[in-house]
Amino acid sequence: MDIDSKQHEHHSTSTAAGSMDIYEGVPFTMQNLTQGNRYIKKGGKLFPCPSSVNSSTFFDLAPDEEVVTEVHKLCARIVLEYDFSFFTKSRFGVRPAETEAMRLVSKYTSVPVPRVYHTNFSCEDDGFIEMSFVQGSPLEGKWDTMDEKREESICRQTWDLISKIGSVPSQYEGKFQCAADGSPSKDPLLEDLQSPPRAITSDSDLRARIYERYVHFGGRRYEHELPDMLPRSDRAVFTHGDIAPRNIMVDENNNITGIIDWEYAGWYPDYWEYAQILRPAFWGDWSMWMERWSGLPQNNGI
Numbered sequence: 001m002d003i004d005s006k007q008h009e010h011h012s013t014s015t016a017a018g019s020m021d022i023y024e025g026v027p028f029t030m031q032n033l034t035q036g037n038r039y040i041k042k043g044g045k046l047f048p049c050p051s052s053v054n055s056s057t058f059f060d061l062a063p064d065e066e067v068v069t070e071v072h073k074l075c076a077r078i079v080l081e082y083d084f085s086f087f088t089k090s091r092f093g094v095r096p097a098e099t100e101a102m103r104l105v106s107k108y109t110s111v112p113v114p115r116v117y118h119t120n121f122s123c124e125d126d127g128f129i130e131m132s133f134v135q136g137s138p139l140e141g142k143w144d145t146m147d148e149k150r151e152e153s154i155c156r157q158t159w160d161l162i163s164k165i166g167s168v169p170s171q172y173e174g175k176f177q178c179a180a181d182g183s184p185s186k187d188p189l190l191e192d193l194q195s196p197p198r199a200i201t202s203d204s205d206l207r208a209r210i211y212e213r214y215v216h217f218g219g220r221r222y223e224h225e226l227p228d229m230l231p232r233s234d235r236a237v238f239t240h241g242d243i244a245p246r247n248i249m250v251d252e253n254n255n256i257t258g259i260i261d262w263e264y265a266g267w268y269p270d271y272w273e274y275a276q277i278l279r280p281a282f283w284g285d286w287s288m289w290m291e292r293w294s295g296l297p298q299n300n301g302i
Contacts, residue, residue: 034070087131094127099116211226
């Protein structure tokens with residue numbers, strides 16, 4: 001084979017949408033990204049990333065080239081890592097409330113959260129956040145390998161951080177439950193069926209909203225019992241809303257290095273985080289260990 005024919009030999013690698021020509025590349029779109037895969041982005045195109053490119057060598061790339069890794073994709077929302085140093089979260093469901101949550105937690109507590117560099121919310125519910133890299137790796141990839149002593153340590157650290165998060169003072173008088181920026185909640189249990197959304201100003205409003213959504217979406221089994229089954233509290237505290245192993249970052253010594261994914265954060269009844277953690281989970285025995293080390297009475301009806 002001569003040099004010319006070798007240069008024109010077709011080389012490709014797989015993408016979410018099919019194969020990628022290593023010379024021509026493919027358009028930089030969600031459809032052409034695969035979770036966990038790393039790419040070289042040049043202009044509006046993606047190319048395969050050589051295995052030799054890492055956090056120490058990517059500085060050798062051309063000025064117009066970036067290393068892009070898909071971290072997570074759900075429906076029309078996507079999280080990307082750029083140049084091993086920062087993340088972007090964009091598309092549907094990315095709202096200003098998430099950046100406000102991280103700002104408030106950073107201002108009032110020592111809880112480690114991503115630092116926001118840049119945002120764009122020109123379209124409602126279709127935004128863009130550029131934020132710092134959080135050291136460590138998700139707990140979900142390490143939990144099942146831990147012994148009981150390490151599991152206990154992680155749970156105690158997590159509850160300590162939850163307590164600190166709850167110390168963020170209320171910013172919106174007259175609102176019992178709302179997102180971090182005061183906007184209506186997008187929590188699946190609380191998002192209003194009416195437009196414009198009604199404010200939740202009390203615990204009774206919150207329980208009525210949960211019941212309304214339960215019946216609307218076909219709930220019948222507990223239709224009559226649910227109002228009395230729901231927990232009650234007149235105290236609202238700042239809450240992450242989705243504390244789970246996928247959102248807890250830990251280092252090699254199993255110390256928590258950060259809490260990520262603040263899209264549901266806001267003010268909720270003081271039992272909310274605890275109740276969310278105890279939901280039927282897909283994280284092995286994590287919920288059981290969290291309950292054991294919560295410091296709260298067990299079998300409390302939540």
